[in-house]
Amino acid sequence: xxxxxxxxGLCMLATPALADPLEDxxxxxxxxxxxxxxGEVHLTALDMVDELVLGWKxxxxxxxxxPVVLASVTVPVGMGAGMGALIENHLADVLAANPGTQVQLxxxxxxxxxxxxxxxxxxxxxxxxxxxDALAELEDTTSQNQHALYVDIEAEGAFLVLRARLTRMxxxxxxxxxxxxxxxTSVPSMLRAPGQLMTADEARDAYLDAIEGRxxxxxxxxxxxxxxxxxxxxxxxxxxxxxxxQSGAEMSLTRGAGWTGSLMGGFTFIPQAYTGLMGQxxxxxxxxxxxRSHGRPDVYAFFxxxxxxxxxxxxxxxxxxxxxxxxxxxxxDEDIVNRDTFGTLQGGLDVxxxxxxxxxxxxEHMPSMRENPNMGAYVTIVNVPFQSLGTEVAFWx
Amino acid sequence: xxxxxxxATGWLAFLFPSGPVPGLTRSNHWIRQxxxxxxxxxxxxxxxxxxxxxxxxxxxxxxxxxxxxxRVVRDGxxxxxxxxxxxxxxxLVDELVSASEPYHASLDxxxxxVEVFYPEPSVSVxxxxxxxxSLLQSGLQVSDRVPLxxxxxxxxxxxMHPDVAYPAACQRYAxxxxxxxxxxxxxxxxxxPRETVLHAGICVDGGWVWLK
Numbered sequence: 001x002x003x004x005x006x007x008x009g010l011c012m013l014a015t016p017a018l019a020d021p022l023e024d025x026x027x028x029x030x031x032x033x034x035x036x037x038x039g040e041v042h043l044t045a046l047d048m049v050d051e052l053v054l055g056w057k058x059x060x061x062x063x064x065x066x067p068v069v070l071a072s073v074t075v076p077v078g079m080g081a082g083m084g085a086l087i088e089n090h091l092a093d094v095l096a097a098n099p100g101t102q103v104q105l106x107x108x109x110x111x112x113x114x115x116x117x118x119x120x121x122x123x124x125x126x127x128x129x130x131x132x133d134a135l136a137e138l139e140d141t142t143s144q145n146q147h148a149l150y151v152d153i154e155a156e157g158a159f160l161v162l163r164a165r166l167t168r169m170x171x172x173x174x175x176x177x178x179x180x181x182x183x184x185t186s187v188p189s190m191l192r193a194p195g196q197l198m199t200a201d202e203a204r205d206a207y208l209d210a211i212e213g214r215x216x217x218x219x220x221x222x223x224x225x226x227x228x229x230x231x232x233x234x235x236x237x238x239x240x241x242x243x244x245x246q247s248g249a250e251m252s253l254t255r256g257a258g259w260t261g262s263l264m265g266g267f268t269f270i271p272q273a274y275t276g277l278m279g280q281x282x283x284x285x286x287x288x289x290x291x292r293s294h295g296r297p298d299v300y301a302f303f304x305x306x307x308x309x310x311x312x313x314x315x316x317x318x319x320x321x322x323x324x325x326x327x328x329x330x331x332x333d334e335d336i337v338n339r340d341t342f343g344t345l346q347g348g349l350d351v352x353x354x355x356x357x358x359x360x361x362x363x364e365h366m367p368s369m370r371e372n373p374n375m376g377a378y379v380t381i382v383n384v385p386f387q388s389l390g391t392e393v394a395f396w397x
Numbered sequence: 398x399x400x401x402x403x404x405a406t407g408w409l410a411f412l413f414p415s416g417p418v419p420g421l422t423r424s425n426h427w428i429r430q431x432x433x434x435x436x437x438x439x440x441x442x443x444x445x446x447x448x449x450x451x452x453x454x455x456x457x458x459x460x461x462x463x464x465x466x467x468r469v470v471r472d473g474x475x476x477x478x479x480x481x482x483x484x485x486x487x488x489l490v491d492e493l494v495s496a497s498e499p500y501h502a503s504l505d506x507x508x509x510x511v512e513v514f515y516p517e518p519s520v521s522v523x524x525x526x527x528x529x530x531s532l533l534q535s536g537l538q539v540s541d542r543v544p545l546x547x548x549x550x551x552x553x554x555x556x557m558h559p560d561v562a563y564p565a566a567c568q569r570y571a572x573x574x575x576x577x578x579x580x581x582x583x584x585x586x587x588x589x590p591r592e593t594v595l596h597a598g599i600c601v602d603g604g605w606v607w608l609k
Contacts (some may be wrong), residue, residue: 039468053539074526077519078474122547130543142515148541152526157484158432163530165541172508173541178530182487208446290450316466 011050017217038273041076041160042083044183045153046090047203048162052151054197055092058100061166065099067106067167070117071129071148076155080369087153089194110135111169122365132171148177159183179216218355220262222246228317229376236374238331239317242276242310244268249397253283257355260284262299281305284350292355300350310340317374318342340370344388357395364388417465428499429472433465479520481593490527493597494535496608497583501537504581507601508538513585515595524585524595532583544575559588562607563598564605571603578602 070091075083092105110128117124117134126133129148152163165178192198196207224246248264258325266278282304292298310318318340346361363386369375370385377385419425438452441462449462459493467486475483479577482489494586511528515521533539546554550569554562568577582600597608 028515074519074522076470077479077523078470080609122545124545137573150526151574152523154486154523154527155469160469163489163526165526167531173453175529175533175539178533178539179533180487180527180530189535193607204446224425 001037014249041079041155042086043319044160044206045075045083045087045162046332048153048181049087049091049151049184050094050192050194050197051200052162052164052179053091053098053101054112054199055179055196056103057098060100062102062185065102065104065145065334068147069101069111069129069151070105071150071167072152074152074154076153076160079155087151092196093153094197094269098197103149105149106146111148111263127254129169132169132173135169136171142396159218218248218263219247220394220396221248222264222266223393224360224390226388226390227247228388229378231374231376233322233373236322237317238374240314241275242268242274243256243270244276244278244392246278246280246392248280256286258286258290258292260286262304266306270308270314272311272313274314276308276310276315278306278308281306282346298352298355300352301347301349302362303345303347305348306344306364307341308344309341315340318369318372320369320372321375342366346388346390350394355396357393360390360392360394364390364391408573426472431465431467431601433463435463438462442506443601458497459546461476476517478590478593479517482515482520482595486523486527489595490524490531493585493595493609494528494531494583497598498603500606501535505537507579507581508540510540510542510544510576510580510582511585512543515585515587518591528583528585538581544570546570546573546575559586560603563607567598567600567605568603570600576587576600 003167057126070088073084073088075081075087075093095101095103095105096303108129113128114125115128115131115134117126117131117137119133124131124134126134130373146169148167148169150165150167154161154163160183162181163177164180167173192203193249224244225241227241228242230238244266245268246264246266248262249263250260252257253261258281260280262284264282264363266276266280268274268276268278282302284300284302286292286298287301288297288299289313344364344366345362346362348360350358350360352358363379365384366375366388371389372387377387378389379386411596417423417428419428438461441449441464442451443559449464457458469484470480509532511525511532513521513528514526515524525601529539529541546566546569549565550573552564554569557565563586567582570582583599584600586598588596588598595609598603598609599606
């Protein structure tokens with residue numbers, strides 16, 4: 001009986017554990033979503049801090065360098081306190097890099113500490129910074145006649161709003177300056193270097209330049225391999241894979257690199273096997289958006305044409321004569337009497353990451369090789385055989 | 398024929414909703430999580446250049462674009478009452494400060510203080526901050542000082558009906574001298590925990606006026 005009860009007890013203990021994986025998965029998903037949202041919020045908030053400091057730099061509140069106590073940084077209700085620390089550190093960092101703001105952050109321990117002040121009217125428990133009477137009695141010189149900076153960031157619908165105010169730490173506590181900045185949809189978050197701040201308008205222009213790709217002419221370097229389909233005749237031998245190095249120029253034909261065009265020259269050389277040159281033109285169309293993305297990979301569909309000229313023992317299959325493997329292996333330089341020149345039409349897909357590197361796959365049709373017995377077809381579409389399959393890795397400079 | 402047509406178009410609208418409405422591809426949750434606005438193409442391109450293509454020359458300003466943005470804070474992260482206030486904080490505060498504008502001219506030589514009576518302290522701080530900024534932008538002198546009442550006063554006042562409590566508090570501010578003759582207090586009040594609108598009142602020299 002005891003083992004039965006023990007087993008029953010174990011089952012009861014195990015029941016909540018069975019529900020855990022789902023809850024854990026939900027919790028993880030929620031955490032991912034939270035961190036994603038928080039990441040965007042943090043970047044936007046840091047941008048607004050930059051804008052605040054740039055405002056002080058272009059129109060200083062104080063004529064001379066003035067000590068300012070950072071009284072508080074409050075973040076959107078519901079966001080963690082870590083964001084407050086992040087904003088505080090970034091503000092100190094940007095202010096240190098921009099002394100022209102005339103705002104000099106100072107440390108005032110008695111300002112941020114909780115103090116208890118008993119007077120004839122009442123006993124008040126508050127932070128020192130909120131009770132100048134208490135600070136005056138502490139006779140702490142670091143807190144006398146200084147200014148306090150309050151920064152608040154709040155999420156209002158789809159926007160973040162930053163509010164800041166400077167208060168003189170006297171008995172009357174007058175607010176000497178205040179400002180409100182709303183996040184702008186037309187200037188996505190782009191963290192600037194602390195020493196190179198720019199206005200929201202300048203950031204917008206830079207953003208437009210980036211997404212519209214104005215003046216973009218890139219020099220790509222491609223390394224690719226073209227393979228040729230095996231012929232149906234088992235006795236014939238298909239050309240070997242060709243390794244190509246290509247370079248040239250590529251430019252955006254439309255806004256945001258929706259269409260791009262490239263002109264490339266290529267070279268291939270394998271000792272004792274083949275040598276070749278090529279010229280190639282391509283037009284590419286972005287299919288994963290209207291404009292090039294700066295945050296995720298882009299996929300382009302492309303079509304193009306190339307003229308290829310090859311020579312060497314390994315290029316014999318292009319001649320159209322039925323050869324065997326032995327014919328190719330025993331071929332001597334003096335046997336090579338022809339250079340093969342042919343044109344190709346190609347179409348494929350190109351995946352790019354940040355216009356820095358990419359990978360493409362394509363099929364190629366060679367009209368002059370339709371009747372070549374040494375060549376099969378990977379795929380035939382509407383009676384058009386695509387005899388070659390290529391793949392490339394590209395780098396842009 | 399006509400009923401079939403109506404059913405077909407109804408289904409099409411459900412499958413491919415043209416605006417920000419729930420359908421097969423958009424859940425109720427998605428709709429609740431986004432703020433949408435209808436803009437003409439020029440304005441939409443100006444505000445969202447990466448997402449809206451530039452308008453063509455022949456397109457006039459009447460052509461509409463609906464742009465939806467995801468709210469920064471997801472549903473459920475804050476209490477519904479706080480979310481209702483915080484989502485339109487700027488507009489709410491501007492409305493309250495506008496309500497006090499008739500008094501600005503006669504009280505422009507005074508320093509304005511702001512006190513917020515809202516149950517959630519973190520929201521209260523936000524309301525106070527936004528109100529002070531808005532008053533300062535209106536050209537008034539604003540102070541960070543908060544008038545204080547003794548614990549006994551607060552104990553009595555919190556037992557009174559709001560219609561009586563706020564004027565009484567105002568009188569106590571004047572009597573105790575915590576609100577001086579050169580000062581005016583703008584109070585932001587949520588009178589009922591069930592409401593999402595805010596009220597405002599002004600306290601000057603012991604006299605209380607409800608603005609909204």
